[in-house]
Amino acid sequence: MLRDKAHFRDRPDAGRRLAEALMRFADIEPLILALPRGGVPVAFEIAKALDAPLDVLFVRKIGAPGHAEYGIGAVVDGADPQLVLNDEAMEIFRPPRDYIETEKKRQLAEIERRRMLYAEGRRPLPVKGRSVILVDDGIATGGTVLAALKALRKDQAARIILAVPVAPGESLALVGKDADEVVCLATPEPFLSVGLQYEKFGQTTDEEVISLLREAERFGNSSMGR
Known part of the structure; x- marks a missing residue:
C-alpha cells in the first residue's frame, strides 16, 4: 500500500x-x-x-581540466549527437578548444560502447x-x-x-x-x-x-x- x-x-x-x-x-x-x-x-x-x-x-558529462567532477558541459546521444556547454563554467575554467574536442570524442566513444551494449x-x-x-x-x-x-x-x-x-x-x-x-x-x-x-x-x-x-x-x- x-x-x-x-x-x-x-x-x-x-x-x-x-x-x-x-x-x-x-x-x-x-x-x-x-x-x-x-x-x-x-x-x-x-x-x-x-x-x-x-x-x-545517453548523456555524458565533460569535466573541467583537473577537476573531472565539475561539469563544464555534456555530450548528448542522438542521430546528431550534441555538445552542450555550461557558459558560466566555461568562463570560470576557460578550457582550451582542443580539450573540449578531445573530451567530446572520448565521451562519444563511451556513448557508442553503451549503445552497442543496450541497443x-x-x-x-x-x-x-x-x-x-x-x-x-x-x-x-x-x-x-x-x-x-x-x-x-x-x-x-x-x-x-x-x-x-x-x-x-x-x-x-x-x-x-x-x-x-x-x-x-x-x-x-x-x-x-x-x-x-x-x-x-x-x-x-x-x-x-x-x-x-x-x-x-x-x-x-x-x-x-x-
Missing part, C-alpha cells in the same frame, strides 16, 4: 501512473526517450501504454520534427535532464515533454524552461532524494535495460532505427 501520493512501489509502478497522465499525447505519436539506466523501466511502461517507440538517450547496435531514433517525451525515474539537481533537453532542442525536436514521477520544485523550475511541457506526479517538500520516494529503488541492471528495449521493439514504429 502506498504511504502517500509522493511514494511509488517501484519504477514500473511509477511508469504506469505517469502513463495515465500522458495518454492525452498518444495521438501525436510521440517518441519516448529514457535516460538510462533508471529511466528505462519507467519509460517502458509509458511506451507500452501509448504504443510508442522507445529509445535511450545492440541499433542507431538512435531521429528526433528532428518529432514530439518527444523525455523520461527519467526522478530529478534531483536536474543537471543531466537539463543537458538532454537543450540537446533535443538543438536537434530540432518539434515538441519536448519532460515526464518524471517526482522532483523538487526548484529543479523543475530550472529544467522546465527548456521543455514545452512538464508532467511530474509529485513534488514533495522537503525533498531529500529520489530513492526515498520509492518502496523499491534498487539499481537497474544492464540486463534489465537490454531486455526491456528488446521487448519495446514491438511498440509503435521502433524498427525505423534499424
Whole structure:
C-alpha cells in the first residue's frame, strides 16, 4: 500500500501512473526517450501504454581540466549527437578548444560502447520534427535532464515533454524552461532524494535495460532505427 501520493512501489509502478497522465499525447505519436539506466523501466511502461517507440538517450558529462567532477558541459546521444556547454563554467575554467574536442570524442566513444551494449547496435531514433517525451525515474539537481533537453532542442525536436514521477520544485523550475511541457506526479517538500520516494529503488541492471528495449521493439514504429 502506498504511504502517500509522493511514494511509488517501484519504477514500473511509477511508469504506469505517469502513463495515465500522458495518454492525452498518444495521438501525436510521440517518441519516448529514457535516460538510462533508471529511466528505462519507467519509460517502458509509458511506451507500452501509448504504443510508442522507445529509445535511450545517453548523456555524458565533460569535466573541467583537473577537476573531472565539475561539469563544464555534456555530450548528448542522438542521430546528431550534441555538445552542450555550461557558459558560466566555461568562463570560470576557460578550457582550451582542443580539450573540449578531445573530451567530446572520448565521451562519444563511451556513448557508442553503451549503445552497442543496450541497443545492440541499433542507431538512435531521429528526433528532428518529432514530439518527444523525455523520461527519467526522478530529478534531483536536474543537471543531466537539463543537458538532454537543450540537446533535443538543438536537434530540432518539434515538441519536448519532460515526464518524471517526482522532483523538487526548484529543479523543475530550472529544467522546465527548456521543455514545452512538464508532467511530474509529485513534488514533495522537503525533498531529500529520489530513492526515498520509492518502496523499491534498487539499481537497474544492464540486463534489465537490454531486455526491456528488446521487448519495446514491438511498440509503435521502433524498427525505423534499424
